[in-house]
Amino acid sequence: MIRTGGVQQIARGLCQIMGREISKGNFNTNISQMTPRGTLQLPWSSINSVRTMAVLPWPFSFQPRDFSLPNSSWGSDMRRLYEHYNSQCEVETDDGEKKWGVWRRLPSYNRSLKYATGGVYLSKIIQSKARLFTRNIREQGAGFEYVVFVNKQEQKCVCVFQAGHLLEGPPGHVHGGAIATMIDTVTGTHATYLSGPVMTANLNINYRSPISLGSTVLLTCSLDKKEGRKTFVSCQVTNTDSSKLHTEATGLFLSITMGHLLGG
């Protein structure tokens, strides 16, 4: 999975360049009216050439922790759903060779490339301490425990999310902002797989029923439509057997070109 991680880290490096460009105000009107993706991915076409990407040097001087792997804080629902999708990530052929399955697990890290400057306004001190919002709590199980799987064939994306005790809104229930954070993370990840680098333009969230702290829910994302540079993704947050709808949302994402990423 490091190979895919390599793709992710390289993509985040590009994202950082994009961030600097935005700080400079070098974007056109449409582009400047967005926020760049936090979990920038490369499009499907790039995933198909993941082996080529894998020969690139690992940009870290250490092996970062992949937060999408199981840990002791995961409950039975979280582990069961992880195994359900993870078992479909690799298939064995008749001659015993392993090949990609229909699902892919996306690795998840808590920091950007070491050389990320994060825009012209960012101090060196903040740069060194910056951590991804959804991975900023060290205690396992206390914050966001989640893993994202993508399905190229069905153009579908699922996220298994266990809400920790530090995500409280109303007593005993998950904060609406924490739910919005997961929706932003998963819809944005799905949009980038479908369309390449994108920036969030709009999130429209309908809260239907609250989520209890400590429970595990499923986020399911699908493509609504693509119109030019616009990618429309919908997302539903349900209980683990999808029998109860907690939240539903739509996300609009705008594609940005490599030229934008590289300051062209």
Next chain:
Amino acid sequence: MIRTGGVQQIARGLCQIMGREISKGNFNTNISQMTPRGTLQLPWSSINSVRTMAVLPWPFSFQPRDFSLPNSSWGSDMRRLYEHYNSQCEVETDDGEKKWGVWRRLPSYNRSLKYATGGVYLSKIIQSKARLFTRNIREQGAGFEYVVFVNKQEQKCVCVFQAGHLLEGPPGHVHGGAIATMIDTVTGTHATYLSGPVMTANLNINYRSPISLGSTVLLTCSLDKKEGRKTFVSCQVTNTDSSKLHTEATGLFLSITMGHLLGG
């Protein structure tokens, strides 16, 4: 400010009861399709009787920290804006007596009432460790540093927000989910002051330009309209002199009665 804090804590206790009711599914169709407010407040009518509320016993065995007070991590912009609004919270009359000003600073705590059970699904372990999502990081300045002021006369609400280095989305910039979290927090607080206890029904967020990590921004909320049990609030996230728009959003909140809060 403890008196107002008392109002807040008591309200959160009611919120917890509401949470349990929702877990039981005792709400009607409309009510069940919401998420209860995390920062539940009492309406203006209750604020006017804050002295009456103050005689109620403090529900904690300790004095909780008020996170809305300045700390050493606050930058110059954060402190300047805090002083600007805080100086208008109390006015001195000709005979030297102090009275409420047009603004009120809202205290902010990181936990619910000790007896909060948080719904039937919540384990005792999670109950004791649960913390408000926006106040769950101990390191000052690392997460959400913010203070909310409300203006009864203008039916307006402002929040001064300094984004810490653990709120990263795209490298060097604030995560879209962290921005959504502050919008949910402030619009919900404003709606409860205008209409009493409410639950979030919808958040519609347009991201215009990214926010750099470590920077301070201003969230300004105003009432759009009230229709029966519905309260429509709009919110703008700008830089400190309001010359640049970062994000704009609308929030729909549904009023819930004391009967709902108390399980009636």
